[in-house]
Amino acid sequence: MKTCRAAAKRFRTTGSGKIRRRKANKNHLLQHKSSHRKRRLSQLTLADDSDGNNISKMLPYMK
Structure with missing residues (x-):
């Protein structure tokens, strides 16, 4: 089985096995966003449980 490199x-994963992801809206058009908002968008967050099966299929070797 191959790993989907885009998903990789x-x-x-966190130490407990949950899936972490970046937040959206932090790539461009940043001049009108506040510093507080940009700082919040920089933090990692957990992927939703409903996406877990799809992510697991794309990343079969992720623990």
Whole structure:
């Protein structure tokens, strides 16, 4: 089985096995967003449980 390389670059796991992801809206058009908003968008968050099956299929070797 092959790993989907696009997904491998976007997702990581925590120590307990949950899936972490980046937040959207932090790539461009940043001049009108507040510093507080940009700082919040920089933090990693957990992927939703409903996406877990799809992510697991794309990343079969992720623990």
